[in-house]
Amino acid sequence: MSQPIRLTVNGTDLERSDLDDAERLLDTLRWRLGLKGTKEGCRTGDCGACTVLVDGESTLSCLTLTREVEGTRITTIEGVRGEPAGPNVLTAFGAEPALQCGYCTPGFVMALTGLLQEEGSTHRTSNLVDELEGNLCRCTGYRSIIRAIGALGDELR
């Protein structure tokens, strides 16, 4: 169908030749690679449930062509423990617990992990709350998520 594509996903180098050129990273991860921890929500970039890291930067996998991230380093929720900030975020969300149904949770974890690792970002709790507004949650009313972020902020300071 098209040229083989090389991806590095959660530290593993892959080469696939069964991808469509128009394929979204979300579908590649979920249905080609079986990484279902990346959740499919709105597919319009409005909910953040599909957030993954591309070269460490939080990215909406529903609005990203897989072809455009060839050669990058992709991290999904299944590999977040390998990111510098990943374990802390998991611990903070788990301790609260900052989740209910859990469907938005991987997206929040990835977005927050990306923010904490971003150069130039200030990491103040108020900034983190402001900069997570791309992720929607319908269960928690966000309060437990804000508490988890606060706990993280304390650790970072």
Add this chain to the structure above:
Amino acid sequence: MTRSDGPAKLEGRAEFGTDVEVPGMLWGALVYAPVAHGRIRRVPLSGVRSMPGVAAAVGPDDLDRLLPGGGDRNRPVFPRTEVMYRNQPIAAVAARTASEARAAADAVRADIEELPALIDLETRFPEWPGPEAARSEGIIAHVHARHGDPDGAFRSADLVLTETYRTSGIHQVAIEPHACVARVDGGVWHVTTTTQTPFGVREDAAEILGIREADLVVEGTWVGGGFGGKGAAFLEPYALLLAAAAGRPVRLGFGYREEFLLGRSTLPSIIRIETAVSGRRIEARRVRLLLDSGASLPGRDFATGYSIGFLLGPYKIPAFEMEGYAVRTNKPPFGPHRAPFAPQCVFALESHMDELARRLAVDPIAFRLEHVWAEGDPTQFGQRVGPFGARAALEAARARIAAWRTDAPAGHGIGVALGFWSTGTGAGGETRLRLSERELVIEQGEREIGSGSVIRGLVAVAERVTGLPAESIRVAYSDTSTAPYDTGVFGSRTVGALGQAVEKAAKTLLGILGERLGTPPVRLEFAEGRIAVLTNKGLRGLETLLTDTERTAGGLLVGGRHFGTPGTIDESRVLDGTFYPYSDFTAAVHACEVNVDPETGAVRVVRSAAFHDVGVVVDRPMAVAQIEGGVAMGLGEALTEEALWSSDGRLLNPGLLDYRIPTLGEVPSIEVVPIEGFLGAGPFGAKGLGEPPVIAVPAAVANAVAAATGARVFELPLTAERVVRALKRLEGPARA
């Protein structure tokens, strides 16, 4: 971690309905009606059956071939003659890939004659309908009740206040869309689905398909949020039909757009409330309700008779008349949405209560306290009010807002509203407890939808009865062919009703152990991975108490069941339709402080507090989480959430950008205040907590906005533009 599902969900290992994939699975797609109302002439499918990848295409003409008796005649899988709402599924396709299925479904050219559509309630009833309308075309339910002499009370009243309120359509917006995988194998129909009610789907889908419940197995998954939207059968009958036609498993899932376009939720309403007051005493109230029921079928309106009572409120009112019409329109059918239609009724009623208090120059909380039910008072239908924490909750709210008043900036407004709910300890369920040397397993038929009521609530009940710690208790799930029956996660009933079954089973278990020991157990203990029984005579390892058979079978097995007995109402007050008794009387008081931008009308809620009549707190972190989430949902209903339809029945905002649920920055601090001691029928006196947190929020926000600005907004949601219009700073046509 207080929830055992936390690690799997955090790390993306929990399999939700959208994640289910089986070998050889086909992808399904639905064909949607392109008109809001029409007469079906033909849905030709032979052309698409030869399209690339297509394995099956089914439409109305295939029902007789594939289903016993063609399926349910009243509720066919696909309409045979008449399209009732835009995008109603009229056929379905299964293909190798999702894209091929979609392409085939899009290629279907249905021959449909468009008929006039009714979209807007006010088109049908420009004026309030008279009694003659009750039996007219398109009224799918009419409820009417009267007590005392309301007309006399209105004639002699010092003050009569008549107001009209309007509420908007809303969506549940679980972040996980609907999805299921169906297969038909050896005469057994099987579906794996994201649902609040596996047994409810079994009952409903079997009826629609015309098959026996025993021939249908429903397996639940982790559910990515429900809020009422994942209750009855929805996608499952289509998927099962496709699987039957294709002879292979079929996945059918919604995209988000379809969630909005086809989702079944609360639809618009118009509410009129009139109250007669003498002195400062309410003597009579008349309420009328026009509820848009969408394309609901006769006999399937559940909201009108249940919710209209909320317009009278949990208040002592000597005389009343209430009348409601469920009006069929060409929109998707009305469906349950967390505390179905209660936030809307309470918005109208509690706004009206504040307006009455203002005219009487009475403190609004004092005015409520003078009228609110106490235990033993009769309801509108003569039922006796059970233990009810409304008064205590109102008094707690009064104390809290007095503290707020000392530091609230000028221009801020504080509002309070009382919500009432009857939590669902009535509907029944069963459980089995299996006690082995190493764990206590709760076998049951629900799936956790997020609130924690299953994964944590049932465990907490078992903990309290047996003394075992949570780490020794496990909740087991299975499909409807093996799980104990339960009606499902809705109506705030899991802990209250299924929890009672767990409580009874746990007590039975202790009783059996006591018989074997010859002395009653004090409690069970768990140490070093083993369970032991503590009695006055010391500790006894469980392995010595189980029979060989029990040990082979995985443990001592006991059952527990709870089927509540509904109360009764005084039918002499009912003039038409069906009204319902209440079970646990549950109060929910919300207080909030808002800042209103005087120029733009934008409302910002800066702090809030929720006072909840919970009976007892079964698990504090889960209770707090549940209330916080409910309050946030209520804020969305109060301020931004609104389904917009064009006059020809197109939903104008079928997406998360224009259907605005709250984001991280919009939810203020929420102080959670449980009001304990007014015991319900649930375990240890617990009352339900799934729905109450949302109920009073829109009304409290509306009252706070009125307090801040002096302007009353009579319509939900309170968008900035509506507030500015209420302030009389803007005229001319409103939004499209």
Add this chain to the structure above:
Amino acid sequence: MRVYLASVATDGKANSHALARPPVTFSFVQPTSVEAALRAVGTPGSVAIAGGTDLLLDFDNQRIAADRVVSLNGLPWKHLTRAGGRLVVGSTLPLRRIELDPRVAVDLPGLYQSVHAVGGVPLRHRATMGGNLVRASPASDLLPVLLALEATVHIVGAYGSRASSLDDFLRGSRSVDLAPGELIESVSVPYPAPSAYVWQRVRPAKDISQVGVAVARVPGAGHWNVALGGVVPRPIRSPSAERHLTRLRPKAEEITRAAEAASEGVAFATDRRASEAYRHLLVSVLVRRALDKAIPPEAPS
């Protein structure tokens, strides 16, 4: 008898169906030189993608179709440079990089505020300035600020380069002056420039602005520039407001007059986000607030 085409909305209106996996097909190329990119986008049936957070939605909704998508991700256009008093933003630079640049927030506060108003962080990691300009949404949060800053659009094509003022470049709703085979290389604005962007939405975060107002004081201009977003068919400057704002620190009554005059003659739409009357009200409020936010404080005496 009327026959309907089921499911496919041919009018591009709200009820076209973006399915879980819509039948979208195209081939993909990612040139690594500008020349190759120009050749590729000059081929009929090709469309350029620079981020794609908006473009891909149009594919899903079947509002556009293309045989080939040309990714600009391989081009050396992700720069943020300062030269000759102008800030030059490469067209494929993700918006997030503009936001995180420590000097943009100081030198061009209005630009920072408008970039920050777009979507959420994960979206801004992909969305680009060039993409935003070509998509030319009437509700764009970036365009009013760029108009107020008198931005220049630097365009390359097979027959050479050209520069266009943004005002000339914007033609209408989702319509720009870019010939087939041309690409935006960068956008430049003068700096530093006191500026501000304020907006009103039904929901404060993650929503489309009902109205956005940008103000900026550009070196050499004799007045504050005022630009309005949320206007159909495209964001515009407001000369009727600007003529009251010649001072660096306008007097209160001048600001009031500018705010009242700002939407004179402007045709706002009544749509599902706001009525025309409400938009007029918002403009007058927001013009004043934008100026209050942007006008530099008096130097201490």
